[in-house]
Amino acid sequence: xxxxxxxxxxxxxxxxxxxxxxxxxxxxxxxxxxxxxxxxxxxxxxxxxxxxxxxxxxxxxxxxxxxxxxxxxxxxxxxxxxxxxxxxxxxxxxxxxxxxxxxxxxxxxxxxxxxxxxxxxxxxxxxxxxxxxxxxxxxxxxxxxxxxxxxxxxxxxxxxxxxxxxxxxxxxxxxxxxxxxxxxxxxxxxxxxxxxxxxxxxxxxxxxxxxxxxxxxxxxxxxxxxxxxxxxxxxxxxx
Numbered sequence: 001x002x003x004x005x006x007x008x009x010x011x012x013x014x015x016x017x018x019x020x021x022x023x024x025x026x027x028x029x030x031x032x033x034x035x036x037x038x039x040x041x042x043x044x045x046x047x048x049x050x051x052x053x054x055x056x057x058x059x060x061x062x063x064x065x066x067x068x069x070x071x072x073x074x075x076x077x078x079x080x081x082x083x084x085x086x087x088x089x090x091x092x093x094x095x096x097x098x099x100x101x102x103x104x105x106x107x108x109x110x111x112x113x114x115x116x117x118x119x120x121x122x123x124x125x126x127x128x129x130x131x132x133x134x135x136x137x138x139x140x141x142x143x144x145x146x147x148x149x150x151x152x153x154x155x156x157x158x159x160x161x162x163x164x165x166x167x168x169x170x171x172x173x174x175x176x177x178x179x180x181x182x183x184x185x186x187x188x189x190x191x192x193x194x195x196x197x198x199x200x201x202x203x204x205x206x207x208x209x210x211x212x213x214x215x216x217x218x219x220x221x222x223x224x225x226x227x228x229x230x231x232x233x234x235x236x237x238x239x
Contacts, residue, residue: 003027003164003239005187006051007231008043012193012218013071018233019043020071021216023189024055027140027161031055033063034159034168040075041082050234057082062092062128062138066145066170067154068102077104080124093125094138096145098153100127130155146181148172158185164239171216174200183208187239189231192217201228 004026009019022035022043037043041057048055057079065073076093083091095103103121121127130136130145132155137143140162145155150171156178158167167188172178174196182188183204191197192214201212214230217223223230231237 001028002162003160003166005166005231005237005239006047006053006055007215007233007235007237008040008047009037010215010217010223010231010233012216013069015219017219019046022072023215023231024060025141025159025161025166026053030061030139030141031059032138032141032159033060034066034157035072036063036065036076036079037071037073038075038078040079047234051236053236058087060091062094062141064094064130064143064157064159065099065103066095066157066168067150067152068099068104069152069154069171072171073103076121077124080121084124090124090126092128092138093121094128094130094136094143096130096132096147096153096155098147099155100129102153130157146178148178149175156182158182158188162239166239168215176200179204179208183211185211187211187213187237189213189215190228191215192221192228192230198226198228 006024008022011018020037025032044055135142135144142160144158148154148156154170156169158165165185167182167185169190214228
């Protein structure tokens with residue numbers, strides 16, 4: 001048991017060095033993917049080989065998407081098509097309804113008489129709605145979400161399993177209240193896109209600051225000398 005984290009990518013959307021930010025969570029042999037940028041299968045292969053952990057799409061039971069941005073969801077349709085056409089099943093898709101409404105449409109080949117809406121994500125995914133009002137259970141994972149201050153719909157999340165909780169900010173402007181919300185986690189990953197975000201984490205009380213790690217940081221950020229620890233793709237973490 002326990003909750004484990006495998007970062008697949010750690011960068012922002014403009015990186016020339018790293019894959020876009022995404023990670024997989026494991027508890028008791030069950031896997032939840034968080035974010036789904038392109039090329040998601042290559043990202044899983046690269047990270048799992050580096051960490052010596054067997055991970056490919058057939059082991060992913062669900063994917064949690066926090067935003068419809070290119071760096072968060074550009075690999076979603078390919079993942080869904082692979083699940084349905086190759087694995088013969090629909091992968092679970094977890095997202096807040098406001099995020100679901102802005103996700104890219106899925107190309108389908110539905111017969112004219114079908115009652116399913118053409119270009120519907122429901123054709124390729126088992127869609128599960130998250131809510132800010134209550135926790136949603138998915139296998140061993142319990143998911144809480146909170147809207148961020150981003151211009152387009154985006155949600156921060158806390159994912160609990162194996163008596164541990166991982167928090168994740170998703171994309172967000174600086175939000176002191178969100179930092180406190182994430183601080184209820186055993187470990188939380190925060191958007192490291194700007195120096196202001198790093199400064200805000202450094203100002204946290206020591207007990208909260210010790211739980212923070214950066215993700216979604218630019219190529220210019222020196223992960224080796226960072227004042228706030230940075231998660232690294234292809235490393236196996238126990239939350």
